[in-house]
Amino acid sequence: QVLLVQSGAEVKKPGASVKVSCEASGYTFTTYDINWVRQAAGQGLEWMGWMNPKSGDTGSSLKFQGRVTMTRDTSTRTAYMELSSLRSEDTAVYYCARGLSPLWLTTARGVRSAADYWGQGTLVTVSS
Amino acid sequence: EIVLTQSPGTLSLSPGGGASLSCRASQAVSGNYLAWYQQRPGQPPRLLIYGASTRAAGIPDRFSGSGSGTDFTLSISRLEPEDFAVYYCQQYGISPCSFGQGTRLEIK
Numbered sequence: 053q054v055l056l057v058q059s060g061a062e063v064k065k066p067g068a069s070v071k072v073s074c075e076a077s078g079y080t081f082t083t084y085d086i087n088w089v090r091q092a093a094g095q096g097l098e099w100m101g102w103m104n105p106k107s108g109d110t111g112s113s114l115k116f117q118g119r120v121t122m123t124r125d126t127s128t129r130t131a132y133m134e135l136s137s138l139r140s141e142d143t144a145v146y147y148c149a150r151g152l153s154p155l156w157l158t159t160a161r162g163v164r165s166a167a168d169y170w171g172q173g174t175l176v177t178v179s180s
Numbered sequence: 181e182i183v184l185t186q187s188p189g190t191l192s193l194s195p196g197g198g199a200s201l202s203c204r205a206s207q208a209v210s211g212n213y214l215a216w217y218q219q220r221p222g223q224p225p226r227l228l229i230y231g232a233s234t235r236a237a238g239i240p241d242r243f244s245g246s247g248s249g250t251d252f253t254l255s256i257s258r259l260e261p262e263d264f265a266v267y268y269c270q271q272y273g274i275s276p277c278s279f280g281q282g283t284r285l286e287i288k
Contacts, residue, residue, distance in 0.1 A: 089279075097282070099270070
């Protein structure tokens, strides 16, 4: 079955960086994109960006451009999201999520995809 | 960026009844690439509907999606206790993707 397993909770100081991992199993890693979404406590979902695990291409919300880096290691089927220059407002649960539609389809149509499988979430706390 | 506005913010209903949740976009959603998710406390979101009206795998037919352009609706019939949760719409036709702020469905 499809599983996305994320790394454990992190506590960081303001100004530091955090790198969250997302290990995929149960499907061909390079066939579907990976999205990153975050959620502050009691708040809604916030889309951060996406990554094509096959090509390494990425795209992100304007809000995070310059601060977020999405990478992958295809040998371990793991996606990574690194957020830099952390501030208290970045305290949130960070989710990775697999795109529903295969990359050949989304690439051909020039669109992204809804997310059908989600990781369990990683709590990142930014505090001095 | 497309802004999605969901209404109402909170919907109080009784089990067995029906619910209608709205999602309005600031501009037309290309290709009706609009999804609905359900989120229960302490859990990641669960995909319900994609392409505005296609149910995701394993989603009961009590859930249905409709709409096009800028106005979309999630309808839930015969509300079950487990349906009381927060619901989000998301557009994914144009990057950056965006979510609505959510509608909380609570037991009356």
